[in-house]
Amino acid sequence: MARTTERSCHVPMGSRAAALVSVLSALGSACEASQAQQSAPVLVRAENPIGVGPRDRVIVLDAPTGARREIYRSEGQIADQVAVSPDGRYVAFAEVVGSEPAAEGRLTLLALSGQVVRTIKSAENRGLRNYVWCCDSDRIAVITGSSREDPAFRPETLHIVDVRTGEEKNVESIWRPLQAAWAAFDSSLYIKGAPPPEARGKPGGPWPVYRYHAPSGRLSTTTHRGIFFSPDGSYYFDPSVEGAPFRLYRTIDDQDVTATLTLPSEQVRWGPEFGWMPGADHALLFLDRPPRVPLRPGQPRAPPRRLDPNVPQVYPDRWNLALDAETGRIIDRFQGDIGAGWKTNASALVVERRTGVELVRPRRR
Amino acid sequence: MGTRRVSLAGVRLTWALPLLCIVTQGACDGFLGFNWGGGPGEPQQPPNDCLPLGPALCGPPWDTDGDTISTATETNPTNTLAGGGFYSFDTLKWDLNRSIASGQPSSGFLRDGMNLRDQNLGYVHYLGNDNIDTDDWGTGHLLRLIEGSGRTWFTTVPRIQVLDLSLRQGGNWPPHVSHQNGLDVDIRYLRKDARDGIYDTLNICTQGSLYDTLATLRLLETIVVENGDGREGRPFVELVFADTTCLGIANDPRDPFIKHDADHRNHFHVRILDPDGPNN
Numbered sequence: 287m288a289r290t291t292e293r294s295c296h297v298p299m300g301s302r303a304a305a306l307v308s309v310l311s312a313l314g315s316a317c318e319a320s321q322a323q324q325s326a327p328v329l330v331r332a333e334n335p336i337g338v339g340p341r342d343r344v345i346v347l348d349a350p351t352g353a354r355r356e357i358y359r360s361e362g363q364i365a366d367q368v369a370v371s372p373d374g375r376y377v378a379f380a381e382v383v384g385s386e387p388a389a390e391g392r393l394t395l396l397a398l399s400g401q402v403v404r405t406i407k408s409a410e411n412r413g414l415r416n417y418v419w420c421c422d423s424d425r426i427a428v429i430t431g432s433s434r435e436d437p438a439f440r441p442e443t444l445h446i447v448d449v450r451t452g453e454e455k456n457v458e459s460i461w462r463p464l465q466a467a468w469a470a471f472d473s474s475l476y477i478k479g480a481p482p483p484e485a486r487g488k489p490g491g492p493w494p495v496y497r498y499h500a501p502s503g504r505l506s507t508t509t510h511r512g513i514f515f516s517p518d519g520s521y522y523f524d525p526s527v528e529g530a531p532f533r534l535y536r537t538i539d540d541q542d543v544t545a546t547l548t549l550p551s552e553q554v555r556w557g558p559e560f561g562w563m564p565g566a567d568h569a570l571l572f573l574d575r576p577p578r579v580p581l582r583p584g585q586p587r588a589p590p591r592r593l594d595p596n597v598p599q600v601y602p603d604r605w606n607l608a609l610d611a612e613t614g615r616i617i618d619r620f621q622g623d624i625g626a627g628w629k630t631n632a633s634a635l636v637v638e639r640r641t642g643v644e645l646v647r648p649r650r651r
Numbered sequence: 652m653g654t655r656r657v658s659l660a661g662v663r664l665t666w667a668l669p670l671l672c673i674v675t676q677g678a679c680d681g682f683l684g685f686n687w688g689g690g691p692g693e694p695q696q697p698p699n700d701c702l703p704l705g706p707a708l709c710g711p712p713w714d715t716d717g718d719t720i721s722t723a724t725e726t727n728p729t730n731t732l733a734g735g736g737f738y739s740f741d742t743l744k745w746d747l748n749r750s751i752a753s754g755q756p757s758s759g760f761l762r763d764g765m766n767l768r769d770q771n772l773g774y775v776h777y778l779g780n781d782n783i784d785t786d787d788w789g790t791g792h793l794l795r796l797i798e799g800s801g802r803t804w805f806t807t808v809p810r811i812q813v814l815d816l817s818l819r820q821g822g823n824w825p826p827h828v829s830h831q832n833g834l835d836v837d838i839r840y841l842r843k844d845a846r847d848g849i850y851d852t853l854n855i856c857t858q859g860s861l862y863d864t865l866a867t868l869r870l871l872e873t874i875v876v877e878n879g880d881g882r883e884g885r886p887f888v889e890l891v892f893a894d895t896t897c898l899g900i901a902n903d904p905r906d907p908f909i910k911h912d913a914d915h916r917n918h919f920h921v922r923i924l925d926p927d928g929p930n931n
Contacts, residue, residue: 339859340856340857340859340860362857363856363857363858363859365854365856365857365916366856366913381857382854382857382858386858386861389857389858391857432780433779433917434779434780434814434815434826434837435777435779435780435814435852435917436779436780437779437780437850438780439780442826462825462826464825464826480825480826481823481825485823486818486822486823486824486825487818487819487820487821487822487823487824488822488823489754489758489759489760489822489823489831491758491823493825527757527828527829527912527914528756528757528827528828528829528830528835528892528912528920528922529756529757529829529890529892529910529922530755530756530757530758530828530829556910578904578907580889580906580907580908581905581906581908582881582887583880583881583882583887583924584880584881584882584887585880585881586880587875587876587879587880587906588876588902588903588905588906589872589876589903590868590871590872590875590900590901590902590903590909591868591900591901591902591903592864592865592868592899592900593899593900593901595864595899599896
């Protein structure tokens, strides 16, 4: 197994004296060259001031100066991690403000300066279900609909919102769009919908996948089984949801190639914890951990335990694996937390280590 | 008269052996206790009927005939053939649990499922935007888990708030990916204010100040450790899906039943191991 060669560009980081921001290139090119290729990569995350508990602020880690800058303080809670627009100008996140029964959910679209550019509010029985930057840096796809516990059912709908003007375009003819993912390689938004209403109560089959081609605005059905495409588009996966096993497919013929992955089956079943490696052609990112053997009926169970609420859930010491989807083999193993919530517009992976936060570019083969 | 005397003696003998078996809870060869309800290793036919021993000798008050199908389920009119169900239960006889989880939770269906009572000791079932008795069908083992957990929990407030199980015959049920074959149930997290009304929903990632982590931990112990260990006829909880970034609870590495799923913020999802095996 080859180890990624890393070269670091150290940048001081304001309040975190020991932290570094380094741009790593396995191509062996100089840091300066990497930075020039990727002008001003943005590093953003939503966090809590002590690292635990509800997130209520958005922090920008400024690569040139290394400073941490708070650009937004929520009056409520930020529900998810942020999503950075492809050009790095905007940050989107869901937040809930106010207290019940008047709590309000909304999608906030923020410029990096901290200015709120737009908010998309949830309406009764029409909450925010999903969102993803798409089409270009000024547009975001938003799915809204009722939840299972809303008193009235409203099927989900998909809108593409122009961040600057607020103009909304409905993408129609999809029954209950539930997942959406942007595929830059063919300028399309892929959408997974629910089976039609007449399929309710019937034995399960594949759920339809649609392609919305952004330049033409044309919507078509596909033969695909999932929507999460590799950066080069040659593979896609259908994630494990509620225990349904993860599946990896080859795009050209929709062939299931999951069995080629050289990891224990129990690990493959749950799929890559961190999806595709940004900037790589088709490498999947798994946590490197020993397989956990589930208990069998009759064995005494071990009670769960409460996590210490004062300990941040950051894991800089853990190891990760990159698997090539084509060969199924492990092509890299590296240390650091890649699930710490940092988001970037760069084609690189953000890794939090004991030495700081680093942008890691994949090694090319 | 002589004929009658012989007959009564035979009846006494017929009663005596099962009674001994029941009292000794499985001390007799071939008698597997009360857990004959269709699971792996369980007899598919009841070894005898409860009558005429009388309910007091057959099972606890919540299962008078001791057949592991609760009296509440047996008397639930929705489970009768006339009520749209699949059974003709008799609370004084051992009934056969014919429910089968067919296929997989994400691609299967439910045969001869049972309908959960909307409210009973320790739990309440909420419909959300479903119609009554459309969203709360499961295998007998899943109902055993919910009802058993409710009995363990019933002195505690708030009640266990049960959401979706499966449709009457299972199958596709978007936006659920699973819930197709009677092995899955959604349950709300618990609030610090102990409210459990129909609109008292809780999102643990956006309403963290209302989330009672310790009470939810106790609830998970009740469901998984005390009622879902697969012993003595209890079902076996295979998985619990929850958003672990906000849950504040971790499982023991030796018993990794909690799985992260970001879509489980306003409820957690419990799945039992398929009691009739995966190949049907």
